[in-house]
Amino acid sequence: MSNFLESLYSQATFNLKPSPIREMLHLIRRPGMISFAGGMPDPEIFPVEQFKEAAGILDREGKDVLQYGTTEGYLPLKEFLAEWTAPKMGRKLATDEILITTGSTQIVDLLSWVLIDKGDWVICEEPTFLGATLTMRNHGASFLTVPCDENGMKVDMIPEMVEKARKEGKKVKFIYTIVNFHNPLGCDLSLERRKKLIEIAEKYNLLILEDDPYGYVRFDGEEIPSIFSMDTSGRVVFACSFSKILAPGTRVAWCAGNKEVIRKMTVFKQGVDVCTSVVAQAMVYEYCRLGHLDSFLPKIIDHYRKKRDAMEEAFRKYLPQGEVKWLTPRGGFFYWLETPKVKAKDLFEKAVEKKVAFVLGEPFFPNGGGEHNFRMCFTFASKEQTEEGISRLGEALRELL
Incomplete structure (x- = not known):
């Protein structure tokens, strides 16, 4: 059957690549998993x-x-x-x-x-x-x-x-x-x-x-x-x-x-x-x-500002100092981290064992790269989940270092 289909597929199909984030959803939905992977808004602030x-x-x-x-x-x-x-x-x-x-x-x-x-x-x-x-x-x-x-x-x-x-x-x-x-x-x-x-x-x-x-x-x-x-x-x-x-x-x-x-x-x-x-x-x-867009938008901004600050605080508290680099965003949804001494894929595997997930950096590089980078979304997890998740991430990183 597959040989029959291959003769019909377009050239575009043979070059097709799925979204790594979408492919991760089954992993993220495991019981007890704390996810910083998908760039999802917080449903708690939906109007x-x-x-x-x-x-x-x-x-x-x-x-x-x-x-x-x-x-x-x-x-x-x-x-x-x-x-x-x-x-x-x-x-x-x-x-x-x-x-x-x-x-x-x-x-x-x-x-x-x-x-x-x-x-x-x-x-x-x-x-x-x-x-x-x-x-x-x-x-x-x-x-x-x-x-x-x-x-x-x-x-x-x-x-x-x-x-x-x-x-x-x-x-x-x-x-x-x-x-x-x-x-x-x-x-x-x-x-x-x-x-x-x-x-x-x-x-x-x-x-x-x-x-x-x-x-x-x-x-x-x-x-x-x-x-x-x-x-x-x-x-x-x-x-x-x-x-x-x-x-x-x-x-x-x-x-x-x-x-x-x-x-x-x-x-x-x-x-x-x-x-x-x-x-x-x-x-x-x-x-x-x-008038809800104008009246509710400041609430969304304030909500996510607090979440960003909670993640920033947890980074400083739990990640080994000097071993991780990041830029504090002035808005939006994401932190981008670099671990010069540790490959992100190794860290991801160790983190998943501890039930915490993020997105590897490599798919964000169209021509290759990003082996020591990963993305963390701060908008979806609760403050308590952020604290616990980054504590687990810090443990995983220290074990690899």
Whole structure:
């Protein structure tokens, strides 16, 4: 039977790679396991009552929102986003500059349909979000990876990379960057580097996909202007989502960009899922219209700030000093740790024996690396679980050292 199927599979199927995080779910769900692996929001802070109130839109518009909707998105939600995002975007968007999608991974998928031919190249951070690179790779992309420091991607390295690649006949299409509270690094791309990135995109005729799923979940420091707000020629597609600022179960995200690019993404979306759930979009809109997004978001931020502080405190208390390196994120969901003397895979195996889990660093490196790195999510576990889990992690690390 398998030989029969192999003769029918597409080439893409033979190159298919599953998400390591999704593949870990069976492990994470073992009884007694404390997980810092999946980048999941805390269900304890989900605005259940407020969202139930938003379901009242079904009383008024149920016959409409239970019907097929436009592929571009539910117009009242787009009009709300045009106003609400104006401070971050630098201006009020036109509704035809916005596309509502089914989660932000669909933005990566649709833009890949628009821009990537098999064998094309994408510039991204090293490491970067594995969900995005898996999607791009499925479209046939390869990656030029740029190292990072506490100020994000070292953008000064990009020109030489692009010139070398083009001399070798490679087609470089766009730059993918996670600008705020990077997944997995936790750092911000500095203002200076954002400005430089726009200049580079202009000079080398590249687009920028500015992925910002965590930007509204800032704990400390001043907000840094978006790359989109600096763009004067329509080179930036900005991606964001309600997953972190409301709840991921809504599966409602949005992107903003050049009208021509948005239109082409929309046409591809017609063949992917026709439209994002109109019911979900309408309920998200009503939630926003009732003022819950603005009133509840500070509670989410405060809740996660306390969780970050609890993890930071536990690191200092339980991890062997001088043997582990990390950057304290100013927002978002993640810590990125480095253990120079211990391989993360060995630590993972020892930690799982003690019923604590994290995500290995290697899958976040599209071209290899990360053997001594791992990612820890601080948003999902309770404060007590964080304390206990990192105590166990410290034991595991000391045993290996």
